[in-house]
Amino acid sequence: MRRSRVLLAALGAAQIAYGQLPGQRGAGSTRALVGLLTVTSAVEAVEARGRRRGAAPVIAAGAVGFGAELLGVHTGRPFGAYAYTGKLGPRVGGVPLLAAAAWALMARPAWVAAGWLTRRRAPRVALAAGALTAWDVFLDPRMAREGYWVWPEGGRYEGVPASNFLGWWVTGLGVFAVWSALDGGDVDADDDGALALYAWTWIGETFANAVLWRRPRVAAAGSLAMGAFALPALWRRLR
Numbered sequence: 001m002r003r004s005r006v007l008l009a010a011l012g013a014a015q016i017a018y019g020q021l022p023g024q025r026g027a028g029s030t031r032a033l034v035g036l037l038t039v040t041s042a043v044e045a046v047e048a049r050g051r052r053r054g055a056a057p058v059i060a061a062g063a064v065g066f067g068a069e070l071l072g073v074h075t076g077r078p079f080g081a082y083a084y085t086g087k088l089g090p091r092v093g094g095v096p097l098l099a100a101a102a103w104a105l106m107a108r109p110a111w112v113a114a115g116w117l118t119r120r121r122a123p124r125v126a127l128a129a130g131a132l133t134a135w136d137v138f139l140d141p142r143m144a145r146e147g148y149w150v151w152p153e154g155g156r157y158e159g160v161p162a163s164n165f166l167g168w169w170v171t172g173l174g175v176f177a178v179w180s181a182l183d184g185g186d187v188d189a190d191d192d193g194a195l196a197l198y199a200w201t202w203i204g205e206t207f208a209n210a211v212l213w214r215r216p217r218v219a220a221a222g223s224l225a226m227g228a229f230a231l232p233a234l235w236r237r238l239r
Contacts, residue, residue, distance in 0.1 A: 004044035004193045011040050012200065019208040027087040030148070031098060038101040044193040045108050049183060057111075057179045058104050064178060065103025068171040069095040079167035084149045103175065106135050109198035110172075111179055115187035116195070116233035121180050127229070128179070129172025131198070134225035136168050138205040141218050158218060192237070199234055202226035 018033055046054035072079045073094045088096035110131035114124045141158035144151060155161030187195075202223070210219035 002047055002193070004040065004047050007036070007040040007043055008193065008196065008200075011036055011197075012204075015204055015208075019204075019212045027148075030087075030146075031089060034098055034101055034105070038105040041105045041108055041194070041197060044197065048190040048193065049185075053183045053185075057182045058108060060178045060182060061107035061175045062100035062104035064175045065171060066095065066097075066100040068103075068167070068174070069099045072167065077167070078163070078170045080151065080155075080161045080163035081153055082149055082151050082164070085147055087146075087148050102139075103171075106132055106198070106201070107175055107179065109194045109201070110135070110229075111176060112187050112191045112194040113198045113229045113233040114176075115191070116236045117229070119186055121184055125173060125176040125180055128176040129169050131226070131229040132172045132175070133165055133168040134222070134229060135201065135205075136165065137225040138201075138209065138218060138222035140164060141215070142209075142213075157221070158215075195233060195237060198226075199230045202230045 014033060014036055018029060021029065042055065042058050045058050048054060068078065070093050071077060073083060076082075084091060084094060084096055084099070088098045090097050107128075111124075111128045113131045114128035117127050118124050140160045143149060144159060151159055151161060151164075153161065155164070205226070206219050206223040209215040209222065
């Protein structure tokens with residue numbers, strides 16, 4: 001059995017347990033879950049693409065995302081004015097090192113989902129950036145609410161400004177422009193693990209926000225956003 005499948009099973013169990021924690025989940029459990037997500041995604045990438053083609057794009061995604069975060073906390077661009085607290089661990093230039101993992105862990109699932117929607121490189125880059133941004137529709141409200149970062153000026157969506165999601169998409173374009181240069185191959189059955197991770201995240205986040213955390217607005221918005229990519233990707237894969 002592939003190690004990534006074992007990790008996916010362990011991740012699913014950990015996320016179910018995490019979702020049932022009462023009140024605000026502790027910073028330690030959140031950091032551990034981010035770490036497990038990152039390892040799962042990276043191992044899946046290496047198993048599917050080999051060490052060079054699998055690892056290099058994941059590392060590049062983390063580096064591009066971290067660079068955008070550094071720019072963001074110091075200039076307010078491209079995301080808007082925000083700041084990290086110390087809850088995510090050690091920081092460099094005001095940005096937690098773990099922020100790089102947030103960009104890396106969902107990049108390949110987003111890239112694979114987009115690959116089932118189009119084989120053309122430029123549209124795939126744009127769609128992958130959208131698929132990655134769709135995940136943040138779930139992520140940002142929860143992490144801001146639990147004090148991992150703050151939006152001093154607030155925003156209309158759960159206290160998050162629209163500029164944040166535009167910034168994610170723009171940064172995603174950079175992430176996937178680099179990704180396509182490192183691994184622009186078409187998707188196939190070897191990429192099922194990454195698609196499964198994207199679909200599981202979509203379903204799990206929807207359920208957790210709707211049922212466990214009582215955040216119906218986030219559940220609806222995130223479900224629509226990620227579902228716009230997950231559903232057609234799954235349909236085309238099954239066909």
